[in-house]
Amino acid sequence: MAAVQDGQMELDAEKETKPEVLSDGTSNLSGSTASGTPLTAGGAPTQEDQQTLIAVLQFLKRNKLSDSVEILRREAGLGDQEDSQTLEGSGGGKGDGGGGDANSLLSRVSIPSAAAPQNTPTPATVKRADEQLDVSVVLSAYSQQGDPSLYQVYYSGLKNFIESVLDCHRAELSQLFYPLFVHMYLELVYNNHESKAKAFFEKFGGDQECYYQDDLRILCGLTKKEHLKGNEALLDFRTSRFVLRISRDSYQLLKRHLQERHNNQIWNIIQEHLYIDIFDGMPRSKSQIDSLSGSFAGEARREVNKVKVFHGLLKEPEIEVPLDDEDDEAENEEGKPKKKKTKKDSVGSKSKKQDPNAPQQNRIPLPELKDSDKLDKVMYMKECTKRIRLNPENLPSICFYSFLNAYQGLTAVDFTDDSSLLAGGFADSTVRVWSVTPKKLRKVKSATELNLIDKESDDVLERIMDEKTASELKILYGHGGPVYGLSFSPDRNYLLSSSEDGTVRLWSLQTFTCLVGYKGHNYPVWDTHFSPFGYYFVSGGHDRVARLWATDHYQPLRIFAGHLADVTCTRFHPNSNYVATGSTDRTIRLWDVLNGNCVRIFTGHKGPIHSLAFSPNGKFLASGSTDGRVLLWDIGHGLMIGELKGHTDTIYALKFSRDGEILASGSMDNTVRLWDSIKAFDDVETDDFTAATGHVPLPDNSQELLLGTYHSKSTPVTHLHFTRRNLLLAAGAYTSQ
Amino acid sequence: MASPKTVPKDAQVMMQILKDMGITEYEPRVINQMLEFTYRYVTTIIEDAKIYSTHAKKSNVDADDIKLAIQCRVDQSFISPPPRDFLLDIARQKNQTPLPLIKPYTGPRLPPDRYCLTAPNYRLKSLQKKVSSSAGRITVPRLSVGAVSSRPSTPTLGTPSVQTVGTKVGTPVSLTGQRFTVQIPSSQAASVKSATPTTPTVQNVLINPSLIGSKNILITTNMVSQNSSGDSTSLKRKHEDEDDYDAL
Numbered sequence: 001m002a003a004v005q006d007g008q009m010e011l012d013a014e015k016e017t018k019p020e021v022l023s024d025g026t027s028n029l030s031g032s033t034a035s036g037t038p039l040t041a042g043g044a045p046t047q048e049d050q051q052t053l054i055a056v057l058q059f060l061k062r063n064k065l066s067d068s069v070e071i072l073r074r075e076a077g078l079g080d081q082e083d084s085q086t087l088e089g090s091g092g093g094k095g096d097g098g099g100g101d102a103n104s105l106l107s108r109v110s111i112p113s114a115a116a117p118q119n120t121p122t123p124a125t126v127k128r129a130d131e132q133l134d135v136s137v138v139l140s141a142y143s144q145q146g147d148p149s150l151y152q153v154y155y156s157g158l159k160n161f162i163e164s165v166l167d168c169h170r171a172e173l174s175q176l177f178y179p180l181f182v183h184m185y186l187e188l189v190y191n192n193h194e195s196k197a198k199a200f201f202e203k204f205g206g207d208q209e210c211y212y213q214d215d216l217r218i219l220c221g222l223t224k225k226e227h228l229k230g231n232e233a234l235l236d237f238r239t240s241r242f243v244l245r246i247s248r249d250s251y252q253l254l255k256r257h258l259q260e261r262h263n264n265q266i267w268n269i270i271q272e273h274l275y276i277d278i279f280d281g282m283p284r285s286k287s288q289i290d291s292l293s294g295s296f297a298g299e300a301r302r303e304v305n306k307v308k309v310f311h312g313l314l315k316e317p318e319i320e321v322p323l324d325d326e327d328d329e330a331e332n333e334e335g336k337p338k339k340k341k342t343k344k345d346s347v348g349s350k351s352k353k354q355d356p357n358a359p360q361q362n363r364i365p366l367p368e369l370k371d372s373d374k375l376d377k378v379m380y381m382k383e384c385t386k387r388i389r390l391n392p393e394n395l396p397s398i399c400f401y402s403f404l405n406a407y408q409g410l411t412a413v414d415f416t417d418d419s420s421l422l423a424g425g426f427a428d429s430t431v432r433v434w435s436v437t438p439k440k441l442r443k444v445k446s447a448t449e450l451n452l453i454d455k456e457s458d459d460v461l462e463r464i465m466d467e468k469t470a471s472e473l474k475i476l477y478g479h480g481g482p483v484y485g486l487s488f489s490p491d492r493n494y495l496l497s498s499s500e501d502g503t504v505r506l507w508s509l510q511t512f513t514c515l516v517g518y519k520g521h522n523y524p525v526w527d528t529h530f531s532p533f534g535y536y537f538v539s540g541g542h543d544r545v546a547r548l549w550a551t552d553h554y555q556p557l558r559i560f561a562g563h564l565a566d567v568t569c570t571r572f573h574p575n576s577n578y579v580a581t582g583s584t585d586r587t588i589r590l591w592d593v594l595n596g597n598c599v600r601i602f603t604g605h606k607g608p609i610h611s612l613a614f615s616p617n618g619k620f621l622a623s624g625s626t627d628g629r630v631l632l633w634d635i636g637h638g639l640m641i642g643e644l645k646g647h648t649d650t651i652y653a654l655k656f657s658r659d660g661e662i663l664a665s666g667s668m669d670n671t672v673r674l675w676d677s678i679k680a681f682d683d684v685e686t687d688d689f690t691a692a693t694g695h696v697p698l699p700d701n702s703q704e705l706l707l708g709t710y711h712s713k714s715t716p717v718t719h720l721h722f723t724r725r726n727l728l729l730a731a732g733a734y735t736s737q
Numbered sequence: 738m739a740s741p742k743t744v745p746k747d748a749q750v751m752m753q754i755l756k757d758m759g760i761t762e763y764e765p766r767v768i769n770q771m772l773e774f775t776y777r778y779v780t781t782i783i784e785d786a787k788i789y790s791t792h793a794k795k796s797n798v799d800a801d802d803i804k805l806a807i808q809c810r811v812d813q814s815f816i817s818p819p820p821r822d823f824l825l826d827i828a829r830q831k832n833q834t835p836l837p838l839i840k841p842y843t844g845p846r847l848p849p850d851r852y853c854l855t856a857p858n859y860r861l862k863s864l865q866k867k868v869s870s871s872a873g874r875i876t877v878p879r880l881s882v883g884a885v886s887s888r889p890s891t892p893t894l895g896t897p898s899v900q901t902v903g904t905k906v907g908t909p910v911s912l913t914g915q916r917f918t919v920q921i922p923s924s925q926a927a928s929v930k931s932a933t934p935t936t937p938t939v940q941n942v943l944i945n946p947s948l949i950g951s952k953n954i955l956i957t958t959n960m961v962s963q964n965s966s967g968d969s970t971s972l973k974r975k976h977e978d979e980d981d982y983d984a985l
Contacts, residue, residue, distance in 0.1 A: 217759045236821050365839045367846075478854075493845075506847075515845075516853050523818055535839065535846060543818040545828065550837070554852035557836060561828035564821070596832030 148193040151184050152200055154265050159207075161257050169250040171286040176254075176274075178208050179242040179298065180266065183273045185219065186228070186238060194223050211294050211606040211627075232544075233296065233585070236564045241275035243298035247283040251276060277301050291640065291698060292604045295586040296564045300601035305638030307599040309590065311618045312358025314575045317369060319377050357619075357636065359577045364593050366576065367535040373491060379418070383724035390661045392676055392707055396728040401436075402715050403733040410733035412497070413719035414486040419729060421509070423495055425483030431476040431497050431507065440470040444510045476507050478514040485527040490534050494551070498525035504539050506551060520547055520556050526568045531576045536593070538579050540567030546581045548593060560591040562598050571612045580621060582609030588623050590635065602633050604640050613654040613663070620681060622663055624651030630665050632680055642680045645702040646673055646709070653730070655720040662707070664728055666717025672730055674707040747772055782806045 053076045060069045158180070162173045181204055188197035205216055219234075221227075228234060246254075258267045270276070279302070292299050369377070390396055403410050403424060412425035415436075422434045435441050442465035445453075453463045481500030488495055494515075495507040504518040504525055523542035530537045536557075540546035546567045547556035565584035572579055578599070579591045588609060590600035607626030614621055620641075621633045628649055632642030644665070653666035656677065663677040715732040722728055744752070751768050783798070785806035790798045839846075847853050 214759065217757075221758065232817050232820065239821075364836055367839050368841055370842075508845075514854050515847055543824075544821070545824055550839075550846070552843075552846040552848055553837070554848040556831065557834075559824070559828040559831045561821070561824040594836065596828060 148188055148191070148196045151188065151196070151265070152203060155180070155184065155200075155204055157261070158266055159204075165253060168283045169253055171289055172246050172250040172283050173254055174286075175244050175246070175289060175293065175298075176270075178212050179244070179274055180269060181205075181208060182215075182219065182237070183269050186234070187269075189222060190225055190228065192225060197223060209290075209293075211290075214607075215296075233565050237296055238273075240297050240564065242273060243275045243277055243301055245277045245279060245284075245292075245299055245302075248278050248280050250283050251278050274298075275301070288698075291643065294606040295603040297585070297587075299603050300587070304598070304601050307597070309592075309599050309635055310357055310359035310363070310575070310577060311573070311635045312355040312575065313618050314358060314361060317377075319374055319381070359575055364577055366533050376491065380724065383418075384658075386725050387658060388726040390657050390659070390726055391678075395674060395708055396657065396662065396664075396722070396726050398672060398710055398728045398730055400712060400715070401729065401731040402712075403731070406733035408733065408735060409482075410718060411482050411484050412486040413731040414488055414495075415719070415721040415729060415731075416488045416492050417490055417724070418492070419721065419723040421488065421492065422731065423486050423488065423497075424731075425486045425497055425499075427482040429477075429479040429481055429483060429499065429501075431479070431483055431486065431495070433474045433476065433495065433509070433512070435472055440472055441474050441512070442466060443469040443512055474512045476512060476514065478505055478507075478517075479503070481524070485525065485529075485539070487528050487530045487537065489530045490532060494530075496528050496530060496537055498528040498539050498541070500524040502541070504528050504537075504549070516551070516554070518549055518554065518556075520549075521545075526566060527570045529570050529572055531572045532574055533576050536572075536576065538570045538572060538581075540570040540581050540583075542566045544583075546570050546579065546591070548579065548596075558591075558593060558596045560589070560596060560598070562589060563587070565608075568608055568610055569612050571614060573614055574616065574618045580612050580614070582612050582623055582625070584608040586625070588612065588621070588633070590621075600633075600635065600638050602631075602638070602640065604631055605629070607650075610650055610652050611654040611665075613656055615656050615677065615681075616658065616660045620677075622654050622656070622665075622677075624654050624665055624667070626650040628667065628669075630654065630663070630675070632677075640698070642705075643698055643700075643702065644673075644675050644680070644705060646706055647671065649716075653717050653720040655722055655728075657722050657728075658724065658726050664720050664722070666720050666730055666732070668716040670712045670714060670716055672710045672712075672717055672720070672728075674710075676705045676707050680705050751775075782810060785809065 053072070057069060057072055057076075060072065158176070162170060162176070165173060185197055185201055188200060201216075201220055205220065208216060222231070222234070258264060258270075275298075277299075388394070388396070401422065406424075406426065409427035410424055411427055414423050415421070420435065420437050420439070421441075422436050424432050424434075426432065433441065444450075444464050445466040449466070450464060453460065457463065476495075476497075479497065479499040479501055480503075483497045483499045485498035485504075486495065487497075488509075493509055495509055496504060497507065498504045502519065502522050502525060504521075505514050506516040506518070507513070508515050518539075521539065521541040521543050525539050525541035528537060528539040536548060536550055538546055538548050544561070544563045544566060546560040546563075548558035548560070549556050560579065560581060563581065563583040563585055564587075567581045567583050569582035570579060571581075573590075577593050579593060580588060581591065582588045586603065586605045586607060586609065588600075588602040588605075589598050590602075591597065592599050602621075602623070605623065605625040605627060606629075609623050609625040611624040612621065613623075619635060621635055622630055623633070624630045624647075626649075628645070628647040628651065630644040630647070630651060631640055632644070633639070634641045644663075647665065647667040647669055649667050649669035651665050651667040653664075655664050656662070657664070661676075661678050663675040663680075664672060665675065666672045712730075712732065713734075714736065715734045717730050717732045719731040720728065721731075748768050751771050755763060755767075755771075782803065783806075786798050786802035789805050790802040793802075795802075847855070850856060
């Protein structure tokens with residue numbers, strides 16, 4: 001359970017046992033499942049047992065169970081002398097109460113270590129005092145690691161030190177303030193020092209970074225131990241390690257300073273609650289640190305982002321595309337005989353070699369293409385040829401679909417890939433499906449009528465539709481709460497909706513009835529998304545996990561657990577092998593579908609993340625959150641490569657154009673903004689060196705990348721969609737304020 | 738928003754709480770909803786505490802009773818999501834199994850029917866009263882000679898009737914081996930075997946066995962069913978797929 005990567009060996013053996021037994025004790029008594037066997041550096045396991053026995057002995061003595069003391073002493077074989085000495089130490093120590101004495105004992109310990117040459121009995125007593133200290137600390141368990149009134153002193157001491165340090169180190173060491181502050185505050189609250197906790201908060205709360213202020217506001221409402229119990233996020237914060245990245249030089253400075261001091265409370269807290277990821281290199285500047293910080297658990301460790309991710313696209317299957325007569329009508333008006341030529345689909349088969357970054361075709365099982373899928377693909381290819389090429393001079397037109405009379409009840413929107421259907425999820429638990437094209441929505445005929453139709457006719461797919469049910473709008477009832485997520489299947493047969501009632505429902509778009517209700521989350525499900533190949537879908541909710549389902553399994557296939565707060569946004573990668581989840585803990589995680597592992601953690605947002613978009617080539621990820629910034633991430637290297645500032649409110653919609661040239665973002669500030677994504681990705685060079693240090697110098701070029709801002713009257717933008725020909729569709733509910 | 742002077746004290750307190758928690762924009766009804774919630778919660782707790790204190794034969798409600806009341810209610814009404822280590826544990830378990838292979842060409846890929854919402858959620862009542870009234874009208878029943886097995890009591894025949902209601906047209910034909918199909922003269926049916934889809938009128942009726950000796954006559958009907966064609970296959974699948982649900 002070593003908190004610090006380097007430097008273990010430099011500590012004295014005694015010092016080392018102390019913090020480790022400390023952490024051992026606390027971890028044992030807190031009941032956490034973390035491994036409770038500490039590695040005592042120099043000592044054999046018997047020393048640990050000895051200490052435990054002595055601890056038990058002290059406990060019995062304290063409670064005046066003298067007979068048990070005698071029996072234990074006899075059986076454990078502890079000598080009388082040893083005990084009497086420790087008894088005296090303990091008698092003096094215990095009288096004043098645990099906290100202050102731990103402090104004084106600590107000081108006693110550190111002094112002898114500083115004054116190295118001693119006679120032989122003194123090291124022995126020192127060792128016993130050391131053990132005594134360990135024992136008292138073990139016994140005092142969860143209680144504060146120092147006198148509560150001294151916490152303010154420790155903190156201000158550290159603050160003064162950091163302010164006196166060289167500029168280049170100051171930024172890095174200032175990262176310590178926030179986690180230390182929160183942990184010390186929680187310690188005080190947990191041990192029922194309410195007034196001291198409040199005073200501590202008032203004195204140092206305002207110093208923290210502005211992007212932590214929201215968390216601090218919640219924190220200041222917590223003043224009693226009972227408040228902590230129900231709060232999962234805080235419990236996770238307390239048990240998980242806050243990760244800090246500090247360069248080696250700054251770290252040496254800090255360590256030297258803290259070890260000179262006699263009161264090592266801060267050092268204890270650092271070792272127990274913080275994980276310091278040390279890297280060799282230049283200390284980072286304030287802006288670099290600010291760009292990556294903001295999440296609940298600090299930044300991501302560099303090892304986490306080193307796993308190889310197959311971000312390439314899967315090969316498209318070869319399909320023969322017949323050149324359609326209708327397209328050539330204009331040319332052949334004179335009625336010349338039209339020759340039908342077949343053209344092979346050359347998009348996917350240009351390179352026969354396997355893209356090294358692409359996953360194997362059969363890495364995860366994918367459904368095979370049916371005939372109807374092949375027809376869809378042919379349509380897709382035809383539309384691709386008519387696609388408008390977008391660039392900074394040729395911006396897309398935007399068509400805005402406003403939902404009127406929604407009374408702020410519109411909670412989710414989705415378009416089909418071919419932009420023929422539009423679905424809206426509402427707070428009154430209905431899902432409404434509209435046809436965007438003039439073609440109306442029809443239900444399939446009933447069973448009796450289906451028997452009557454001629455099954456061999458060419459237009460059988462038209463005949464199975466019941467004309468009497470044709471309408472522009474279909475309302476789907478079934479959910480028991482507001483519908484927060486919608487997703488059409490790629491083959492336009494199904495619609496998924498996720499709701500606050502904890503279920504994800506699969507609706508058929510042929511009968512417009514509900515087919516399945518997937519129950520797994522017992523808490524609101526905030527988002528759901530179909531895989532680009534159909535069959536799989538992912539959902540994320542309030543229970544902090546995302547689940548991967550297949551339409552024909554009533555239980556999830558994979559559970560992606562790791563976020564510290566709700567999962568608000570879930571998206572599939574274009575090759576369907578990875579899932580990205582954005583969460584309220586301000587991180588984005590990329591999960592591997594094959595084995596459920598988290599392969600990337602991206603930190604940097606300062607607010608909950610509400611939108612994610614993969615670039616069509618699969619290499620990049622864009623994310624938008626409540627802080628109004630769009631961040632761009634390189635998936636392969638695991639780095640942040642761009643920051644787009646401009647929006648002033650939460651960004652709920654992000655979409656790349658069909659070839660990835662333009663990124664469109666829509667937000668609650670009633671605007672749609674277009675960004676030049678080619679330029680954003682070109683400017684940045686990522687290579688192994690930058691990957692090693694974990695950060696890339698970000699150019700501040702948001703203004704150059706912004707290609708256009710388009711305001712709607714008073715309609716926040718909920719969803720964006722590029723048609724196959726690169727027309728941008730936007731959707732939102734008109735709010736009359 | 739109502740001016741602070743005319744707003745009652747409780748509402749002022751609530752506004753202050755919202756301000757302290759950093760919520761600056763909210764609809765005016767939020768205050769009312771929050772006050773309602775507070776009132777309901779506090780009265781529930783205090784009532785529970787009163788019950789506990791009378792149970793402990795105390796004359797007054799004291800802090801311990803309130804604490805106990807809060808503890809009990811927290812587990813009931815305010816459940817929080819499972820803790821992180823538990824989630825990591827079950828995730829590890831679940832993620833170990835490899836992804837199942839996809840069977841080709843299976844039509845709509847849906848879970849076994851018991852987990853779907855595609856089954857009919859209604860069942861037609863059998864009309865006993867009409868039996869006696871219409872029995873008198875059957876003067877010349879045209880019996881189709883099929884194997885007549887003496888069916889036991891009425892209720893078991895009720896189940897086949899349910900099936901016929903929900904199924905496609907063709908199924909009643911297969912069940913005629915077990916019963917008679919009789920055409921009530923008042924119907925419009927042309928054939929004895931009411932298999933054609935255009936006969937909507939014959940009713941599903943049980944005739945009193947005493948009328949015709951030991952043989953039971955069942956008049957089958959075709960109610961025009963609105964269910965999708967997937968249902969007949971779905972009913973058949975129900976039996977096959979009974980044990981087919983996926984194990985963990």
